Amino acid sequence: MITELFNPWIRDLVPYSSARSEYSGSASVFLDANESWDGGNGGINRYPDPFMRKLRSEMERVMKIPFSMSAIGNGSDEIIDMLIRMFCAPGHDSVMIERPTYGTYSVFAHTSNVSVVDVPLTPSLELDKEAMFRAIGEENPKIVFICSPNNPTGRVYPIETILEIAEFNKGITVVDEAYADFARNFESAIPFIMENPRIIVMRTFSKAYGKAGARLGILVSHPEIQRVFMKAKPPYNVSLCSQQEGLDALLHADAVRKRVEETISRRTEFSAFLSSLSYVETVFPSEANFILIRVPDVASLYDYLLSNGIVVRNRSNDPLLENTIRITIGSESEMNALKEALNAWNG
Ligand SMILES: *Cc1c(COP(=O)(O)O)cnc(C)c1O
Numbered sequence: 001m002i003t004e005l006f007n008p009w010i011r012d013l014v015p016y017s018s019a020r021s022e023y024s025g026s027a028s029v030f031l032d033a034n035e036s037w038d039g040g041n042g043g044i045n046r047y048p049d050p051f052m053r054k055l056r057s058e059m060e061r062v063m064k065i066p067f068s069m070s071a072i073g074n075g076s077d078e079i080i081d082m083l084i085r086m087f088c089a090p091g092h093d094s095v096m097i098e099r100p101t102y103g104t105y106s107v108f109a110h111t112s113n114v115s116v117v118d119v120p121l122t123p124s125l126e127l128d129k130e131a132m133f134r135a136i137g138e139e140n141p142k143i144v145f146i147c148s149p150n151n152p153t154g155r156v157y158p159i160e161t162i163l164e165i166a167e168f169n170k171g172i173t174v175v176d177e178a179y180a181d182f183a184r185n186f187e188s189a190i191p192f193i194m195e196n197p198r199i200i201v202m203r204t205f206s207k208a209y210g211k212a213g214a215r216l217g218i219l220v221s222h223p224e225i226q227r228v229f230m231k232a233k234p235p236y237n238v239s240l241c242s243q244q245e246g247l248d249a250l251l252h253a254d255a256v257r258k259r260v261e262e263t264i265s266r267r268t269e270f271s272a273f274l275s276s277l278s279y280v281e282t283v284f285p286s287e288a289n290f291i292l293i294r295v296p297d298v299a300s301l302y303d304y305l306l307s308n309g310i311v312v313r314n315r316s317n318d319p320l321l322e323n324t325i326r327i328t329i330g331s332e333s334e335m336n337a338l339k340e341a342l343n344a345w346n347g
Pocket of ligand 1: 074075078102147151176178203204205206207215216218
């Protein structure tokens with residue numbers, strides 16, 4: 001049944017057969033890929049494994065993501081782009097998003113000439129299930145993107161709601177769980193993929209794992225979708241250096257956990273601090289590594305912080321988020337510098 005959801009030209013694609021994907025068995029002399037016979041340390045003269053097998057086995061061991069269900073993109077960005085190209089016909093199909101949310105879903109839809117159906121969140125920034133059902137019924141989007149915890153609100157949506165939407169939606173439902181590690185009592189959609197293979201989950205090495213510079217996005221899907229993703233992606237989309245950075249993060253999973261714990265307790269503490277400031281109108285509860293606040297005059301607070309060398313994100317142009325600023329939870333010294341500046345502000 002998922003077979004019918006793919007664009008037919010993707011489903012029937014004959015993949016590029018790379019030198020490294022053709023042979024099986026063990027070999028020690030590699031004269032198949034026109035690489036240089038020497039290039040310095042670490043085997044960087046060789047093309048990387050197109051299937052990222054070592055990294056994906058470690059992901060299975062550490063993250064408990066089954067090997068046959070995982071794939072890696074050059075950041076989640078590449079995965080979003082690929083999924084749109086796999087499932088949506090340019091000039092014909094649409095995707096659905098719930099605003100406010102992460103900006104790249106609609107950008108990649110537009111680069112593929114795929115239209116975007118927008119459903120606003122409720123005023124309390126929850127999923128508007130009825131409105132989503134209506135829009136799905138009317139527009140038949142090929143992909144519904146749901147970001148939980150949501151960026152920039154920090155809100156986790158109930159898994160029951162996400163599953164109901166994914167059940168009702170006869171297209172693909174992509175659940176972006178980039179911030180999952182920072183959420184307490186989080187229920188992932190991953191265990192429900194085998195029951196409903198139209199669910200795809202995205203994770204990333206960019207946030208909790210601390211490897212944003214390596215560009216490592218994670219696709220978790222039914223093996224049938226994973227197989228099509230593997231054949232449709234650029235063969236060497238994740239560099240050798242990046243695959244090694246991913247392995248490094250998993251090797252130091254304890255340090256990652258410790259940093260996440262530290263981030264969460266800093267978030268709690270910073271949230272209380274923000275609530276104590278007279279000029280902060282709202283501190284939105286967050287399950288991610290950032291906090292969204294509402295203040296009366298965003299522009300002047302933003303400029304003031306910038307004049308102190310501190311960059312935050314103005315989210316005021318998002319629907320429902322007038323006069324809001326999104327602040328990432330940084331290191332202890334970064335947070336101290338920020339708190340000092342906020343204390344001295346008398347806006
Ligand atoms: C940061 C973020 C990502 C991660 O993107 P990468 O391309 O993997 O760095 C994915 N989704 C959301 C909602 C994000 O905020």
